[in-house]
Amino acid sequence: MAKRKAAILGSSGMIGQRFAHMLDSHPYFEVVSYCASDRSEGKRLSEVWKLTDVPLGEDLGQEVISPTDPAGLARRGVEIAFSGLPSEVAGPIEDDCADHGIAVFSNAASHRMENDTPILIPEINADHLVSIEIQKKRRKSGGFIVTNANCSVTGLALGLKPLVDKFGFKDVDVATYQALSGAGYPGVPSLDIQGNVLPFIKNEEEKMGLEGRKILGQFSKGRFVDSPIQIHASCARVHVRDGHLEAVFIRDKDIPAKKEIARTLAQFRAKPQKLKLPSAPDQPIIVREEPNRPQPVLDVDAGSPERAKGMAVTIGRIRTDKDCLRFYLLSHNTIRGGAGGSVLNAELAHKEGVI
Numbered sequence: 001m002a003k004r005k006a007a008i009l010g011s012s013g014m015i016g017q018r019f020a021h022m023l024d025s026h027p028y029f030e031v032v033s034y035c036a037s038d039r040s041e042g043k044r045l046s047e048v049w050k051l052t053d054v055p056l057g058e059d060l061g062q063e064v065i066s067p068t069d070p071a072g073l074a075r076r077g078v079e080i081a082f083s084g085l086p087s088e089v090a091g092p093i094e095d096d097c098a099d100h101g102i103a104v105f106s107n108a109a110s111h112r113m114e115n116d117t118p119i120l121i122p123e124i125n126a127d128h129l130v131s132i133e134i135q136k137k138r139r140k141s142g143g144f145i146v147t148n149a150n151c152s153v154t155g156l157a158l159g160l161k162p163l164v165d166k167f168g169f170k171d172v173d174v175a176t177y178q179a180l181s182g183a184g185y186p187g188v189p190s191l192d193i194q195g196n197v198l199p200f201i202k203n204e205e206e207k208m209g210l211e212g213r214k215i216l217g218q219f220s221k222g223r224f225v226d227s228p229i230q231i232h233a234s235c236a237r238v239h240v241r242d243g244h245l246e247a248v249f250i251r252d253k254d255i256p257a258k259k260e261i262a263r264t265l266a267q268f269r270a271k272p273q274k275l276k277l278p279s280a281p282d283q284p285i286i287v288r289e290e291p292n293r294p295q296p297v298l299d300v301d302a303g304s305p306e307r308a309k310g311m312a313v314t315i316g317r318i319r320t321d322k323d324c325l326r327f328y329l330l331s332h333n334t335i336r337g338g339a340g341g342s343v344l345n346a347e348l349a350h351k352e353g354v355i
């Protein structure tokens with residue numbers, strides 16, 4: 001079967017570079033256009049590359065960045081756009097792509113809370129994908145937008161899903177230690193973060209509550225119904241390159257034994273594993289027993305097979321009291337919480353025949 005033609009929007013940014021790496025030699029998709037702003041027009045990917053953990057192949061490095069022109073992409077037969085655009089500009093550009101019949105898989109916040117747009121995490125809410133049928137009717141072009149969650153919500157929601165389903169927990173507190181790459185490039189000024197922790201990330205705590213409820217909720221009778229879960233977040237930026245670490249506290253009057261919690265997390269499997277999607281990790285949640293894990297430098301790339309590196313969430317230091325469950329959780333913010341999440345969403349949409 002011929003590969004589907006794709007474009008990357010924001011290809012010079014942190015998420016865009018992850019897209020370029022993850023989509024290089026992808027079994028379903030072929031990137032035919034690397035787009036960014038006029039500032040990057042004509043540059044080669046090798047001139048903007050900032051990822052230090054993956055090699056930039058010679059051919060990929062030679063790809064030339066073009067301006068972002070949705071009508072031009074549609075004329076070239078592009079069916080899918082992977083968006084790593086900043087939220088300030090993503091709204092109208094992604095709409096323009098969708099209105100030209102392109103399926104957009106976005107990392108930006110712009111469309112996440114719309115009534116006919118899913119915040120998709122295939123292990124949690126693959127059934128929310130049907131909401132795009134309503135969106136397709138509205139747009140009349142065949143195009144649509146699917147979003148993925150804010151990077152700090154993604155890992156948390158994955159860790160909560162099996163626990164909420166089995167034990168019905170509704171009251172969650174979380175304190176985050178978020179990596180620098182989460183702020184894009186060039187991100188936080190070095191003098192603000194060197195040897196320091198910044199206890200404020202604009203809009204992040206609100207997003208964790210709002211998006212978490214939509215993701216863990218239902219899509220029923222043509223509309224999204226929020227989960228009753230309450231997520232109270234405190235978010236901080238720390239001097240780490242990649243990987244958001246989160247301290248999670250779940251309060252309930254009846255906390256199960258630690259062994260049962262660990263087993264429930266480690267045994268969790270869902271639709272992407274059943275469908276064997278190329279970027280799906282064999283085991284979405286990895287439970288560590290060591291007292292000093294997870295750590296960003298050791299665990300950020302968790303996930304197998306090779307294509308799913310960085311797609312698994314790692315949970316450790318599970319502790320139970322009578323009325324409180326505590327653990328640490330780590331996920332890769334630009335892979336599972338960013339580009340990898342969108343690629344997995346597109347793989348699901350392709351496999352389900354909606355693109």
Ligand SMILES: NC(=O)c1ccc[n+]([C@@H]2O[C@H](COP(=O)([O-])OP(=O)(O)OC[C@H]3O[C@@H](n4cnc5c(N)ncnc54)[C@H](OP(=O)(O)O)[C@@H]3O)[C@@H](O)[C@H]2O)c1
Nearest residue numbers: 010012013014015036037040084087107108151182184185
């Ligand atoms: N970083 C993360 O961990 C993470 C995780 C999840 C979601 N997100 C979201 O993903 C998006 C991208 O984040 P990022 O960290 O990759 O940001 P970034 O490093 O700042 O990259 C932004 C990209 O967008 C392009 N761009 C900016 N303005 C544009 C315009 N007017 N027209 C066309 N292209 C434009 C930039 O091109 P130039 O280089 O030419 O300016 C660059 O390629 C944001 O919405 C962010 O909130 C980020």
